[in-house]
Amino acid sequence: MSDSHDHHGFAHVMSPAVLLAVFAALIVFTVITVLIAGSSLIPPGFDIYVALTIATIKAALVVLFFMHMIHDKGLNAIMFVFSLVFVALFLGAAISDTEQYQHLIKDFGQANPDSMAK
Template structure:
């Protein structure tokens, strides 16, 4: 970022070093996430407490979040962004979290009804 701010103060130029190192990090993380997919990631002491799938999704989404943050911070110049724009973006993430959170807490609510409905179906098909 040092090689600018000459005449037009409003351009925040990213230096090639930053761009290339962010790119390198993204590539390494992508290879890592492909490599980790399908590996047994559950630590021995947690064996039986958490399932492979749970660990897998946490690990892959953590890597994706790190990659996403790198893209937003450096490629999208978020580190030099105006506070108003940062606030807007953070708000959008907040509302996404609310949306997903409420939807997910609600999904389990009807399980009992679904199960009783499915039991009915089975009973019906069992008695022709």
């Protein structure tokens, strides 16, 4: 918001330099995430966390610059972040519940092998 000459009308105008820099960063992150997927650098089981971290960095770049959130009204940002909180709530509750009753399904499957799909 400091560079007032970038304000045109009632919204901020992104400069080409910022747009291109963000694009370049996104491409770099995409290449990185493809290259390190399946490599032995990452300990087993951690690949999803690495991939999601990179994806989140990319998403943040898109939201902040391509979607102008960094120059936008705080309200719009709050609304968007709010939605992520509710997604986390939904995700957390569903996973923590289903994980705890998986052993029941497994036991049932072993007791009744014909009842389960292949």
